[in-house]
Amino acid sequence: MHAIRAERGTDTTAPRGLSTPYGVLDRTQVLELSAPGAAIGLLGGVIAGGLLAISGLSLPITLIAGVLLGIPLAAAGALYEILLAKGKVPMGTVAGAAMVWVPAWPVIRVVHGAVVDLIAGNGIATPNGILGFFIYQALVAVPFAIGFWWLHENFAPRWWFRIRDRNPVANHFIRVQLQYADAAEDEKERQSARRAAKAQARRER
């Protein structure tokens, strides 16, 4: 990952995810644009599956539980990317991630919990009733959204940079990001010029 120096100024009036060239994308381009969100969602499934595996559950239940969580989470992560590309959610904000995860997470968890309980032969149980369960899951969706947003902000731009030549939306995202880098470059050049001028003045003295 490339850490970014904070001195980059930017034009905040520039559209942040609005009016992107999403309409011109073909299916492959949409898929590759969805990759970061899907990968982070999948990571959630892998974490859950890995934990279940080492906690001694049988392999079939572990696999089913991991897949049942991983695939919907990956789908919701991909949905976030598409909404971002269409300009339907704001770029780079926790609120944007929460807009997707707060409704999606409780549904995914209800299905996941019910199916895993049934397969494990425990019978379906919802502590504190179904409403309490839903509310709790919606609340837990917020930290999940924050974790998702955190990883997305740190790692998705690297992916966009890689595919920018063949994906106009990724290119658009990178252009927004590069405005910062341009400002940093300008500042560096100004500093070098100042140093050179000073050195010249000293030599002349």
Add this chain to the structure above:
Amino acid sequence: MSVTESDRTPGDRSQGAVTLDSTGAERVWQAGRLPPMPIRKLPEAPQAAHIIGPAMILVALGVGLGETFLWPRLVIVFGPNIRWLFLVGVLLQTVVMLEMARYAMATGESIFFGAARIWQPIMWLFFVTAIAVYIWPGHISTGADALEELTGIPWQLSASLGLVIIGLMFTVVKVVYNIVEAVLAFLVGVLVIGSAIVAAIVGNLSDLGQTLEGLVRFDYGIPHAAVTAAWFPIIVGSIAFAGPSGMQQMWYTLWLRDKGAGMGVHMPRVRGLLHAGEEETIPDTGSMFDTDDPDEMRKWSNWRKWVRYDAILLFFGITMLVTIIFTVLAMHAADVNPEAKKQLLAGERDAALTAMRSAFDQTAGILGTLFFIFIAIVGWKASVGLFDAFARGQSDMSYYFVPGAKKFKMAYLYGLFLWGVIIFGILIINFGPVDGPTGILNVLAFMSTFIMGAYCLTLAAVNRKCLPKKIRPNPIITVLLVLGGLAYLGLLLYSTIKFGVTDLG
């Protein structure tokens, strides 16, 4: 052209004034007893608030053993209402963070340099304390201990290997900050997502409600059962471990500089040992911006907004979030396994890791394992940040204040301290007189409290004495810092006098 604060006349060179220097050529800010800072331009702040600052590293370090081990243990023993102390601790740390950032962004100097401007012995106190506290491989050995419980790999082997990996990582990279940020960003992300998934599977609304209520139960006070020789020192240590502990907040000023925040943009970044040749010339001091220029003050105001976002959303938000999740888990574990509580109350503190694992195991097999995985990750993650920070802080102080040190490049000094602490750590882990990993952690917890009291008072003095009036903190903030410093030191003193023990872990 002369630049001065509004209530001073041009040419006034007394402390606190912005003046012309003796040649009349360069404007400087005279702060404290060290050479003045030249006046430079403040860069524009990032307008997009979502650009993550070094608070991320502080979060990565701060969300550590305090949140995952010390506080869950207290919750198992005393219930969730004890958490109000955690909230107070983290709120104070948020104020400290904003004030550390004020000095670092206004000057590009570390808080160590600021302390030296007040009185150099204060800085040397931090220098010596850092060595006394941070050469011990406490975090990584506790993490390795947890790994041994999980996998059977001897903790000495995994801890030594972990240290060598950290050393190599910081030696080969071009700019050290970048790798610290990347590694910690990933681990924090995984930690937050993992915690959320486990909380979703295990917790429930009622536990969450009690946890949130416990955070604001200021009327709960400190229970009588906690004012004992066994538990009071632990409560003091846990308060110190709420959020970033020890010298982490002081090192935050160095990360801010490397991130290029505020006047930090005029200072070069620390490079890996293999890239020492690319190091830029290091100025003798930090620099100050023209506080009488409205445009500069506008930029300053934007920098403050940027750091507030960093502090409140990232630092405070994520710290509270992870800790709330771990409290929910601990409460659930305590409900189903009252035996763990009995064991802890009976003084089986060295077996706390195992006791808590067994408590978690009763809830679901997944949790006991998960608890140890988190402890292992947290231990390694903390070491990545702490060793970088230690080497960064010590090399910064050495470069500026040890006679003759400026002959060496900063990267060499950084490498010297980094490999010094790693080699010492490996020796201690394998041959040292250690009575187990928890023993090392206890020393760290005790010294953390002391150093936190000391830096609160130092920070209050530095920001009032070494900054131009227009950018000094509000007096209420200074009072808060002083009260916080006195509270840390007072609790430590009371604990030591009353109970005569120093075991805070």
